[in-house]
Amino acid sequence: MTSPTGEPARTRGPEGPDAPANPLTRLPLDELRRRTSMKWRTYPPDVLPLWVAEMDVPVPPPVARAITDALALGDTGYPAGTVYAEALDAFARERWDWDGVVAERTAIVPDVMLGIVEVLKLVTDPGATVVVNSPVYPPFYAFVEHMDRKVAEAPLDPYGRIDFAALEITFQEAAAGGRRAAYLLCSPHNPTGTVHSRAELAAVAQLADEYGIRVVADEIHAPLVLRGARFVPYLSVPGAESGFSLMSASKAWNLAGLKAALAVAGPGAAADLARMPEEVSHGPSHLGVIAHTAGLREGGAWLDALLAGLDENRTLLADLLADELPQVRHIAPQATYLAWLDCRDLGLGDDPAARFLDRGRVALNSGTAFGTGGAGHVRINLATSPEVIKEAVRRMAASLG
Template sequence: MSKYGTVLANPLQELTLPELRKRTSMKWRTHSADVLPLWVAEMDVRLAEPIHRALNDALTAGDTGYPAGIKLAEALSGFAQDRWGWTGLDVKRTAIVPDVMMGVVEMLRLVSSDGDSVIVNSPVYPPFYSFVEHMSRVIVESPLNSTNRIDLEALEETFQQVTANSGRAVYLLCNPHNPTGTVHTQQELSAVATLADRYGVRVVADEIHAPIVLAEAKFTPYLSIPGSESALTIMSASKGWNLAGLKAGLAIAGSAAADDLARLPEEVGHGPSHLGIIAHTAAFRESGDWLDALLAGLDANRRLLGSLLVEHLPPVRFIPPQGTYLAWLDCRDLNLDGDEPEGRGLVTLSAGPSAAFLNKGRVALSAGSAFGSGGDGHVRLNFATNQDILTTAIQRMEAVWNESGRFDHTSLTSL
């Protein structure tokens, strides 16, 4: 039973493969129909009923104009208090943005200039590289440690180096972390805030996966940490409720960053979709039961994935994620070769083991090389799908590892 008193069916088990193949989104149209797509961060779920109802009501009323008001901020504030015990989200220090990555870009524009350093914890979400470099900032990597956590000593060394001689820098924090699924602890974030203050580094936090935190972990909003007052963060319902096609995000300023956020150009607020704002508001305000059912399903899939890897791909090293629905798989011991990637876009798939899994096993995964240093020989797998698809995908990957390539192609669309 959910904390809201309602028991809902597992959203991940509601759709079959033939139903999913009718979709026209990137996940289901990038590859041919014999490929199982477990790459880009779309979930194989229906819309939560309150979101569907809110959108239907808006369409029936012809309410398809420009976004306005603070309803999204108010809904997220209530959700944050309920889920995370965070009472510090001041709706007066918020602004709607087109989506999280465009919000990141706009926040970086507020607190940095051309040529400034932007520090990331690699391996990390590929658009961090492409978007930041496109806006003429310099990416500086501070790699995660061997357990996929922030290496605080390395981070301090990086802060010290990039701020020497009065250099200006921003730390682009991914919380929870993509692709590893690491959920940073309150203690880790407090240490980050201390270091950022010591070296004068501004923090911009991408917290898009905040609603997707699994049973044993607890999400801590960066702005809830003492010492984070000069930071800016961006949140969204996009990942938690599968709303990537309904664009919206919310930028939030710490108390000492309010003046920075006030300089955000007015036209940025025209970027989100009005229907996106409606959908995201309904997600945060009315769709907690659905989210609880989803989290239970994701936890079951995470455990299933661990068992499948032990049974079918024992050389693969895997630290179960604490959040997101993404698994970061170390496939180096499989000795699967493939071409190197070109660029770091979302559709960079043919590289290293991901190329072998795609070309020989017809399973699409994200190439680890696209995630920066530490990504070679890895793949990112999206386990937000039904268990039959997940099981079949791992069995196909096993066939590739065994170099048989002789699985029955007539069964590829039989789920």
């Protein structure tokens, strides 16, 4: 079996009577509404929240045990050591056949976006250009501009893949006059769920080397690649030695409230990473490190059950849209638990999410926040029960009447 990009596809999944239950079907809606996080407190109780990247799952048992044990010990101090990097290294070897997470070339950072900021400070100057592929995760714009850098867009092609002609033009402009510039690569891509192939990533590395662009890859969704595709770490491709990766267990095990992430440097970027200020390592939560490490080391079976559930939800969404909203176009995501819906044929203007919220009482992400190519689109979060997805699509269709 091969993926849509020609990569060998891994078809892991829970099987047998002892396999974990689908985590997405464990919690009833009334219990979820007791949560006090952003997803459940931003909108009134009659709204179905399918927007921000939080999953409707219980805490994975290995993570719960690790946190409970730490609290029992009073182990609530400052993080130390390389246990997180070692756990990620073992996970990467098992899942991606990659041995590039070398503890000596890693740094613990508060979370992926703050880690990106710190890495960009190492390899660019104030006023420098940071290239992104739009439409893309909105914080790419906000964080880069807040740190006094400029964002330059190289839009994706109509199929949600990297447009290399556009990327080369943008690289030329970003590096004109010998200026230091960077490329903030989203891999897998948010919001489209695209998994970049090995050939595509090798082409990125070659182009970046030609123009002297430093590549910083946000790979936070790497564990969440669905059936039929395979994640390729950017630092594993030829020519990527001077790049960086930012990784975390937060998305795959739903740990956004337990802050911790890792910056990983390629062999040619180790000296740059060594210049990261020591105080950056004070930002992550010690409990976060414990939780993320437990997920990576002991949460594989739970993750496989989640991936199987997400794969079912991906198919369910496609079927529901075909039946109830046939004018909505989308390419089924290869990764993440997010789907990118093209609603332009509905005639709802640039922000269809507003109609779905006001009349349908479904909260989705507005595509306009994702930059060029986002108008007329919405992003929907599939990390919930099939029943919630069915009700959400029913409400969206009813809102058009």
